[in-house]
Amino acid sequence: MPYEALDFYDVDSLLTDEERMVRDMVRDFVDEEVIPKIEHACRDGVFPDEWRVALGEMGVLGAPLKGYDCPGLSYTAYGVICRELERGDSGLRSFASVQGSLAMYPIWDFGSEEQKQYYLPKMASGEWIGCFGLTEPDYGSNPGDMITKAEDMGDHYLLNGAKMWITNGTIAQLAVVWAKLDGVIRGFIVEKDDPGFSAPEMKGKHSLKASVTSELVFQDCKIPKDRILPGVKGLRGPFSCLNNARYGISWGAVGAAQACFDSAKEYSLSRIQFTHPIASYQLVQNKLAWMLREITKAQLLAYHLGQKKDAGTWIPEHISLAKMNNVDIALEIAREARDIHGANGILDEYCIMRHMANLESVKTYEGTHDIHNLILGRHITGIQSFTREL
Amino acid sequence: MNLQTPTVRSLIFIDELMVEGTSKGNHMTIAVLLKQVPDTTAKISVNGGRVDENAVSKWSFSPYDEYALESALQLKESAGGEIVAITAGPARCEKLLRDAAAVGADTLVHVSAENINDFDSIQVQNLLAAAVQKSGASVVFCGKQAADTNAGSTGPGVAELIGASCVTLVSEVSSDGGGYTATRPSSAGHEKVAVSAPCVFAFDKGICEMRRPNVRGIMMAKKKPIETWSVEDLGVDIGANGVNIDSHSPPAEKPPGQKFEGADSVSTVVSKLRDEANVI
Numbered sequence: 001m002p003y004e005a006l007d008f009y010d011v012d013s014l015l016t017d018e019e020r021m022v023r024d025m026v027r028d029f030v031d032e033e034v035i036p037k038i039e040h041a042c043r044d045g046v047f048p049d050e051w052r053v054a055l056g057e058m059g060v061l062g063a064p065l066k067g068y069d070c071p072g073l074s075y076t077a078y079g080v081i082c083r084e085l086e087r088g089d090s091g092l093r094s095f096a097s098v099q100g101s102l103a104m105y106p107i108w109d110f111g112s113e114e115q116k117q118y119y120l121p122k123m124a125s126g127e128w129i130g131c132f133g134l135t136e137p138d139y140g141s142n143p144g145d146m147i148t149k150a151e152d153m154g155d156h157y158l159l160n161g162a163k164m165w166i167t168n169g170t171i172a173q174l175a176v177v178w179a180k181l182d183g184v185i186r187g188f189i190v191e192k193d194d195p196g197f198s199a200p201e202m203k204g205k206h207s208l209k210a211s212v213t214s215e216l217v218f219q220d221c222k223i224p225k226d227r228i229l230p231g232v233k234g235l236r237g238p239f240s241c242l243n244n245a246r247y248g249i250s251w252g253a254v255g256a257a258q259a260c261f262d263s264a265k266e267y268s269l270s271r272i273q274f275t276h277p278i279a280s281y282q283l284v285q286n287k288l289a290w291m292l293r294e295i296t297k298a299q300l301l302a303y304h305l306g307q308k309k310d311a312g313t314w315i316p317e318h319i320s321l322a323k324m325n326n327v328d329i330a331l332e333i334a335r336e337a338r339d340i341h342g343a344n345g346i347l348d349e350y351c352i353m354r355h356m357a358n359l360e361s362v363k364t365y366e367g368t369h370d371i372h373n374l375i376l377g378r379h380i381t382g383i384q385s386f387t388r389e390l
Numbered sequence: 391m392n393l394q395t396p397t398v399r400s401l402i403f404i405d406e407l408m409v410e411g412t413s414k415g416n417h418m419t420i421a422v423l424l425k426q427v428p429d430t431t432a433k434i435s436v437n438g439g440r441v442d443e444n445a446v447s448k449w450s451f452s453p454y455d456e457y458a459l460e461s462a463l464q465l466k467e468s469a470g471g472e473i474v475a476i477t478a479g480p481a482r483c484e485k486l487l488r489d490a491a492a493v494g495a496d497t498l499v500h501v502s503a504e505n506i507n508d509f510d511s512i513q514v515q516n517l518l519a520a521a522v523q524k525s526g527a528s529v530v531f532c533g534k535q536a537a538d539t540n541a542g543s544t545g546p547g548v549a550e551l552i553g554a555s556c557v558t559l560v561s562e563v564s565s566d567g568g569g570y571t572a573t574r575p576s577s578a579g580h581e582k583v584a585v586s587a588p589c590v591f592a593f594d595k596g597i598c599e600m601r602r603p604n605v606r607g608i609m610m611a612k613k614k615p616i617e618t619w620s621v622e623d624l625g626v627d628i629g630a631n632g633v634n635i636d637s638h639s640p641p642a643e644k645p646p647g648q649k650f651e652g653a654d655s656v657s658t659v660v661s662k663l664r665d666e667a668n669v670i
């Protein structure tokens with residue numbers, strides 16, 4: 001059965017012609033190149049290199065960035081791209097999020113002119129892959145206390161420390177690394193072959209298996225002075241990247257949910273138990289109706305947030321709400337869809353269990369579900385409750 | 391037995407004098423005729439004996455037209471020239487032209503005909519032939535048949551009307567600068583047919599799937615103007631409805647399949663495959 005994207009309120013009719021053409025391009029790519037290969041990629045634990053090439057050829061990497069051979073699309077188009085990619089697999093969307101929002105964006109916004117001219121064109125074309133090193137083994141939700149540090153050695157910087165859970169790390173030509181220089185968080189561009197840098201892959205994931213996750217290790221890693229991002233100091237740097245990536249995830253989760261819904265609908269119509277399709281039973285219909293309701297709300301949230309991003313009228317809390325809600329409902333929908341598929345739901349013949357396992361990571365990275373609750377709690381009350389130490 | 395496919399090279403020179411502007415560097419204009427049809431994967435519903443257009447969830451290029459467009463793009467890349475994408479139909483067809491522009495069509499022509507479904511194939515051919523002539527193209531690429539009506543008459547019909555030679559069931563076209571060589575199947579394998587402009591190539595499955603667009607192409611497509619020509623603009627008398635389809639009948643039912651189970655049936659299955667199905 002060909003995929004039918006649920007769009008109950010016809011939200012996509014609000015997209016521009018250009019955004020719809022981008023949607024169709026990415027959707028076709030996912031149908032033709034991703035769906036037939038995704039289960040193998042997961043089984044082998046690899047991100048197929050041809051997907052990198054195709055994303056570069058389509059010109060969707062760093063979608064909303066302008067200049068330096070970047071696509072210059074709207075934020076809404078970027079959201080649509082994330083949604084269509086994540087309908088295929090969250091690992092594929094993660095690749096694009098990290099490349100565009102976490103690696104290209106900081107260079108585009110905080111980099112020197114030379115850095116932009118040197119790195120951005122080859123990242124937009126997919127020739128170079130980037131990764132983003134913020135999380136450390138002991139500092140996840142609380143990156144402000146990171147221990148990775150940089151020292152100014154006069155004619156170079158010396159980096160020491162370790163990052164963990166870094167998407168694309170092992171396959172990347174460059175890492176945007178956040179480290180403390182004289183106690184202040186700064187961004188540095190570390191290249192693959194810099195002395196003292198290694199990026200071993202983390203193995204054994206049950207989630208995002210088609211995405212590469214790595215450690216970044218810096219042992220007296222020496223980098224030239226012109227690799228510091230001159231334009232930002234403090235947590236604002238990494239957080240502005242995260243805002244963009246989280247925004248994309250709020251759309252991406254809708255894609256994963258649509259895929260699960262589509263599969264559950266088809267399955268329930270064809271599966272006969274007690275002489276009738278299970279879709280004819282009220283309990284199953286209730287599940288499908290609930291999925292339709294939550295996906296429709298999530299689509300409206302994502303679209304409206306996209307409009308706010310494009311108009312520049314957003315605040316980070318808007319993004320927290322959308323990321324948290326949409327990933328939450330997508331995960332719940334994956335679980336309900338798994339239930340509707342019965343035993344078949346655990347097979348890799350269906351996308352369900354893969355999306356479900358993927359979404360567990362998506363719920364945690366880019367600010368855990370509860371960290372976004374705390375961000376909203378602080379917004380409502382004016383009282384931060386992340387820590388007792390302040 | 392010689393298992394190699396023999397290649398026959400048949401050269402058909404139409405009229406040397408008719409060759410116009412096809413040499414390398416000269417301006418070659420290829421018109422690609424594109425039809426928008428319900429996507430072959432889309433669910434369709436039938437209303438009053440016709441496909442309910444309002445219920446079509448996805449419209450696409452007719453698949454053989456995609457091969458024609460891709461081949462035209464490749465010919466342009468190797469031999470230079472310009473591609474005019476032409477479609478006839480209601481306003482919804484403009485999307486098709488934008489999609490063609492996104493992959494590289496240079497000029498977009500919409501022959502506006504809201505009631506195209508009321509036209510028979512000869513009337514549509516009249517419209518398309520007039521549009522081809524107005525566009526200045528001397529070479530026409532189209533699909534061998536459309537995925538909705540499957541009539542297969544457009545390519546030869548347009549060729550007849552514009553006085554062009556026509557090669558059907560084409561999989562590939564190349565140009566040495568002077569004329570065109572088309573590859574098509576023959577009873578012995580493949581044959582290469584050489585023609586000069588004006589000529590029409592009706593494509594079967596080509597050698598390459600249509601390329602995927604990219605963001606840059608999409609952004610350029612958005613800015614590209616669409617020339618809209620009405621029947622009046624074309625100044626063509628498309629004549630009266632002349633083709634009547636008396637009846638449709640489904641294909642004859644296939645005889646029921648046979649089922650064999652268990653190891654005992656192996657020899658029966660083998661003999662049937664060998665003697666009846668002739669597959670082993």
Ligand SMILES: Cc1cc2nc3c(=O)[nH]c(=O)nc-3n(C[C@H](O)[C@H](O)[C@H](O)COP(=O)(O)OP(=O)(O)OC[C@H]3O[C@@H](n4cnc5c(N)ncnc54)[C@H](O)[C@@H]3O)c2cc1C
Binds near residue numbers: 367
């Ligand atoms: C597949 C994958 C890819 C990733 N890719 C990247 C990457 O590319 N770059 C990168 O830098 N990082 C990446 N991460 C790391 C990710 O951002 C962190 O896992 C995330 O920030 C959470 O940190 P943690 O895992 O240390 O959990 P913790 O911070 O230890 O949280 C554990 C639990 O405690 C809760 N918690 C924490 N603090 C509080 C509090 N104050 N109040 C209440 N509850 C609290 C959390 O909500 C959570 O439920 C990735 C993670 C995964 C799984």
